[in-house]
Amino acid sequence: MRYEPVWTGAQIHSAEAPLLRAGEPLMRRAAWGLAQHVLSLLGGQAYGRRVVGLIGSGNNGGDGLWALALLRRRGVDARAVLVRQRAHPEGLAAFRAAGGRVVQELEADADVVIDAILGTGFRGEFQAPELPDRALVVACDLPSGVDADTGQVRGTAIQADHTVTFGGLKTGLLVGEGGLRSGQLHLVDIGLGPQLPPPDAHCVAAGAARETMGEVEGDREAAHDTSRTPMDSADLREVSGAPVSQAATLHMRPPVGPGPLLRGPAPGAHKYSRGTVHVVAGSAQYPGAAVLSVGATVRTGVGMVTFQTAQQAADRVISSFPEAVAAAEPSRASAVVVGPGLGEDPAQLLAAQQAIRWAVQEETPCVVDASALALVPQLKLSQNILLTPHLGEMRRLLRSCGHPDLLELLSTDPLQAVRSAAERLQATLLLKGPTTIIASPGGTPILHRGSTPGLATAGSGDVLAGILGAVTATQKAPIDQLAAAAAARHVQAARLLDPHGTGAFGAAQLLEALTV
Ligand SMILES: NC(=O)C1=CN([C@@H]2O[C@H](COP(=O)(O)OP(=O)(O)OC[C@H]3O[C@@H](n4cnc5c(N)ncnc54)[C@H](OP(=O)(O)O)[C@@H]3O)[C@@H](O)[C@H]2O)[C@@H](O)CC1
Numbered sequence: 218m219r220y221e222p223v224w225t226g227a228q229i230h231s232a233e234a235p236l237l238r239a240g241e242p243l244m245r246r247a248a249w250g251l252a253q254h255v256l257s258l259l260g261g262q263a264y265g266r267r268v269v270g271l272i273g274s275g276n277n278g279g280d281g282l283w284a285l286a287l288l289r290r291r292g293v294d295a296r297a298v299l300v301r302q303r304a305h306p307e308g309l310a311a312f313r314a315a316g317g318r319v320v321q322e323l324e325a326d327a328d329v330v331i332d333a334i335l336g337t338g339f340r341g342e343f344q345a346p347e348l349p350d351r352a353l354v355v356a357c358d359l360p361s362g363v364d365a366d367t368g369q370v371r372g373t374a375i376q377a378d379h380t381v382t383f384g385g386l387k388t389g390l391l392v393g394e395g396g397l398r399s400g401q402l403h404l405v406d407i408g409l410g411p412q413l414p415p416p417d418a419h420c421v422a423a424g425a426a427r428e429t430m431g432e433v434e435g436d437r438e439a440a441h442d443t444s445r446t447p448m449d450s451a452d453l454r455e456v457s458g459a460p461v462s463q464a465a466t467l468h469m470r471p472p473v474g475p476g477p478l479l480r481g482p483a484p485g486a487h488k489y490s491r492g493t494v495h496v497v498a499g500s501a502q503y504p505g506a507a508v509l510s511v512g513a514t515v516r517t518g519v520g521m522v523t524f525q526t527a528q529q530a531a532d533r534v535i536s537s538f539p540e541a542v543a544a545a546e547p548s549r550a551s552a553v554v555v556g557p558g559l560g561e562d563p564a565q566l567l568a569a570q571q572a573i574r575w576a577v578q579e580e581t582p583c584v585v586d587a588s589a590l591a592l593v594p595q596l597k598l599s600q601n602i603l604l605t606p607h608l609g610e611m612r613r614l615l616r617s618c619g620h621p622d623l624l625e626l627l628s629t630d631p632l633q634a635v636r637s638a639a640e641r642l643q644a645t646l647l648l649k650g651p652t653t654i655i656a657s658p659g660g661t662p663i664l665h666r667g668s669t670p671g672l673a674t675a676g677s678g679d680v681l682a683g684i685l686g687a688v689t690a691t692q693k694a695p696i697d698q699l700a701a702a703a704a705a706r707h708v709q710a711a712r713l714l715d716p717h718g719t720g721a722f723g724a725a726q727l728l729e730a731l732t733v
Pocket residue numbers: 230233237243244245247273274275276277278280301334335336337338339340341342343357358359383407
C-alpha cells in the first residue's frame with residue numbers, strides 16, 4: 218500500500234525559508250502548477266473562459282496572481298478581485314502585464330473561481346465570501362479559512378471542489394473540517410524535498426474516485442508536457458487519493474480482487490495456518506451486527522471464523538454463513554473481534570471482556586468496537602489492542618478513561634488528540650469518520666480519507682470490524698498499518714458497490730462487494 222507524507226502548514230513554511238533565501242522561484246513553480254491544474258479542469262478549452270481569482274494580501278494571493286497571469290497568456294479571460302487593500306506587488310505587476318483585469322466584484326458567470334485569499338499564513342478567524350453556484354472552485358494551497366496545521370475552521374471557510382497544494386500535503390487538508398472543505402487534492406512538487414522534516418502523519422493513497430478519472434487523465438498529460446512551461450524543474454504529481462499511474466490504471470481497469478497489502482493464502486496453506494478469527498458480536502437486540510461482522514471476516518478471507526453471540530442471533534449467523542463455528546472462547550484465535558451489536562447484553566459483555574483479557578495475555582490482535590469500548594477503563598491494554606470508536610464513542614472513551622482534557626483537542630486538532638490518546642491508553646486507536654485517523658503509541662499516525670460518505674450507514678462499522686479481524690489475523694505488518702489496509706478495503710468495497718457515490722446501499726451489500 219502506498220502512503221503520502223503529510224506535514225503541518227508550519228512545517229512546510231519552515232522548509233520553504235532556506236530555499237527562498239537561496240533565491241529558488243518557489244512561488245512561480247507553485248503558480249505554474251496551479252495554472253496547469255486549472256487549464257486541465259477547463260478541459261483544455263482555455264480561450265475566452267472566465268477565471269476569477271479572489272486575491273488576499275500575502276503570498277497565497279501572490280500565487281493566485283502569477284497563476285492568473287499564466288492563464289491569461291493562454292487566452293483565458295483572467296480577472297482578479299483584490300479582497301484586501303494590499304496585494305503581492307510582483308504578482309500584481311505580472312498579472313497586469315499579461316493583460317489581466319482587476320475587477321471590484323466576483324461575477325456570477327465565472328467558469329472557475331481561484332481561492333487565493335489565505336494560505337498557510339492564516340491565523341484566527343475568517344468569514345468566507347459567497348461564491349457563484351455554477352463556478353468550479355479551486356483553492357490555492359488550501360481553502361481560505363482552514364487552519365493548515367489542524368483542519369480547524371473558526372468562522373467560515375471556502376468550500377473547494379479542488380485544492381492544488383504546494384510542497385506537500387498539509388494535515389489541515391485531511392482532518393477535521395478542513396478534510397471536508399478541500400475537495401479533490403492535487404499536489405504540486407515545488408522542490409522542498411530535502412528541506413522537509415519527518416512528516417506529521419502518513420496518508421493512504423488509495424485510488425481516486427472513479428467519476429473524476431477523466432480529469433485525472435487530463436492532468437496526467439498536462440503533468441508530462443513540460444514543453445509548455447518555463448519552469449521545467451517543477452514536477453507535478455497527482456494525489457487525489459492515488460498516484461497518477463495508479464489512477465490511470467484504475468480508469469482503464471477497475472480494481473478487482475483483494476486490495477493492496479492483503480496477501481492471499483500461501484500455496485501450502487491449511488485452515489489453521491491461514492488464521493482463525495474469534496468474533497464476539499450481536500445480541501437479541503442487534504442480531505444483524507453478528508451477521509455483518511462474522512460475514513465480513515469470512516468474506517475478507519481467513520482459515521476459520523468462530524463466534525459467540527446471543528441465542529437469538531446464532532441461527533441467523535449460521536443461516537447466512539454456515540462456515541462459521543459457534544465457540545465459547547477464543548482458544549486458537551489469531552485475532553479477536555469484540556463489540557459489534559452487544560448492546561447491554563450482560564452475557565455478551567462478559568464474553569467480550571474475557572476475550573480481550575485473553576488477547577492481551579496471548580499478545581493476539583484484538584479489535585474492540587462499539588459497546589465493548591465501555592469495558593476499556595477496567596482493562597489493561599497493549600499495543601495489539603485496536604480500539605475503533607466513532608467520534609461519539611471516542612468522547613465517551615476519553616471521559617471514562619480519565620482524559621477529559623483531550624476532549625477540546627479532539628474538536629480543534631483531532632490528529633493530535635488521537636495521537637495523545639493512543640500514547641496515554643497504550644493501545645492502538647482507529648477513529649472512524651470521513652477521515653479515519655489511526656495512531657499507535659510512539660508511531661506516526663496514518664490518515665485515510667476515503668471520500669465515500671455512503672459508508673455512513675448503520676452496520677458499516679460492524680463490517681469494518683470484521684475486515685479488521687481478518688486482516689490482523691492473516692497479514693504480517695505493524696497493527697496500525699494493518700488497520701489502514703483494512704480501512705482501505707472497506708472503502709474499496711464501497712467504491713466497487715457505488716462507483717457514482719450515490720450512497721444508495723446498505724451495510725449487508727458491502728459483504729457482497731468484498732468478494733468482487
Ligand atoms: N513562503 C513562500 O515563499 C511560499 C509560499 N507559498 C504560498 O504562500 C502562502 C503563505 O503565504 P503568507 O505567509 O504570506 O500567508 P498567506 O496565507 O498569504 O496569508 C497572510 C496574509 O493574510 C492576512 N491574514 C492573516 N490572517 C487573516 C485573517 N484571519 N483574516 C484576514 N486576513 C488575514 C494577512 O494580511 P494582513 O492582515 O497582515 O494585512 C497576511 O498578509 C502559502 O499558503 C502558499 O500559497 C508558495 O508561493 C510557495 C512559496
